[in-house]
Amino acid sequence: MNQETTYTIDELAQRDGRTLPNIWVGYKGLIYDVTSSELFKDGKHYFHDAGKDLTLEMQDAPHMDDVMNRFQVVGRLLQRSSNVDLQVKTIVEKSNKLVFIEKHQVSSTCYRFFFECSRESLNIEYVGQYISLLITVKGVEYKRSYSIASIQGNIIEFLIQLKPNGVVSNYLIYSLSKKDVIEFKGPFGGVPKSVLLNKNVKLICTDVGIAPIRHIIHHQIEQDNNARHIELIYGAHNYSELIYHDEWSLLNKMKSNFNYSPYVTKEENLFCSSGYFTNDSNFISSASEIFYVIVGWERMVTKTKEILKHKGIDKSYIYVQMYN
Numbered sequence: 001m002n003q004e005t006t007y008t009i010d011e012l013a014q015r016d017g018r019t020l021p022n023i024w025v026g027y028k029g030l031i032y033d034v035t036s037s038e039l040f041k042d043g044k045h046y047f048h049d050a051g052k053d054l055t056l057e058m059q060d061a062p063h064m065d066d067v068m069n070r071f072q073v074v075g076r077l078l079q080r081s082s083n084v085d086l087q088v089k090t091i092v093e094k095s096n097k098l099v100f101i102e103k104h105q106v107s108s109t110c111y112r113f114f115f116e117c118s119r120e121s122l123n124i125e126y127v128g129q130y131i132s133l134l135i136t137v138k139g140v141e142y143k144r145s146y147s148i149a150s151i152q153g154n155i156i157e158f159l160i161q162l163k164p165n166g167v168v169s170n171y172l173i174y175s176l177s178k179k180d181v182i183e184f185k186g187p188f189g190g191v192p193k194s195v196l197l198n199k200n201v202k203l204i205c206t207d208v209g210i211a212p213i214r215h216i217i218h219h220q221i222e223q224d225n226n227a228r229h230i231e232l233i234y235g236a237h238n239y240s241e242l243i244y245h246d247e248w249s250l251l252n253k254m255k256s257n258f259n260y261s262p263y264v265t266k267e268e269n270l271f272c273s274s275g276y277f278t279n280d281s282n283f284i285s286s287a288s289e290i291f292y293v294i295v296g297w298e299r300m301v302t303k304t305k306e307i308l309k310h311k312g313i314d315k316s317y318i319y320v321q322m323y324n
């Protein structure tokens, strides 16, 4: 049971068996994985669609609780009252402001953050962008950048890693309250969607660098072109710090054009390669027509760029987002 993880209605909607390969339904505040069930073959059960909250539709269905108990719970459905929605919409409309909705912890140091924002303040021509939050702590204003992990309707997601003694990461994780309003600048960077069109992509990242990569992966998958290849190379110290690992493993299994290679440096793990991927001489081929995205802290990014240069990869085929 994973009731710590929360998903928005929009994220649930993607698991309708058509957008993403897995099939989920919401029922009484929880989200169930019904992928393996004959009941929801092709995303439908009688007249009920998957990817939706079925609580109201199923209230008269006999034995529904027993039926749902047979499936694995993947998380809780984010519930927000319509009152909060209205207040929030007024604040964010056409402004560079975010309203904090909810966070939950996904590793020992990392949290998924969800904010409400206005669609107009984002650049929909790009994916994998970041914004700069303007945060005042004890009377001093700080500016810190965070990459966009997903945008679903008006909900924007970030991954925020706690830095020891870090002013802003500590403030966001420990002091931010629901409905707090944060101003931001941007969005900046990212890859134009037009550049990614019909390209194979190789996405290379460590730690929270997975955030903008996730946005890019979702975008590429939504294009629904099985011929286009998506390769994800993701490194972390430990297996438990590979964020969204289950999502990548599932895509790896279900989509023939998606390839996931996880690496861990501080433990041996059955499901991952050991060591730094930059030491693995085969992790970059010299094939052309691949667009590379590299995201993370300085050491990994610099080393990876060097390897790409050495392999003769043209700069115009590389996008870098460095976190220092």
Ligand SMILES: Cc1cc2nc3c(=O)[nH]c(=O)nc-3n(C[C@H](O)[C@H](O)[C@H](O)COP(=O)(O)OP(=O)(O)OC[C@H]3O[C@@H](n4cnc5c(N)ncnc54)[C@H](O)[C@@H]3O)c2cc1C
Binding pocket: 130, 144, 145, 146, 147, 148, 158, 159, 160, 161, 162, 163, 164, 165, 166, 167, 168, 169, 170, 208, 209, 211, 321, 322, 323, 324
């Ligand atoms: C384009 C971009 C995108 C980014 N995206 C993300 C993201 O998606 N998720 C994410 O978590 N982060 C991201 N970052 C990093 C983020 O912007 C912050 O740098 C990070 O959250 C740390 O900020 P902080 O205020 O908590 O730490 P800071 O207060 O800036 O401190 C950072 C570290 O330096 C140490 N330090 C501070 N002052 C000193 C000193 N005088 N001497 C020695 N050590 C010191 C602190 O202990 C701490 O560990 C991104 C950065 C960039 C540039």
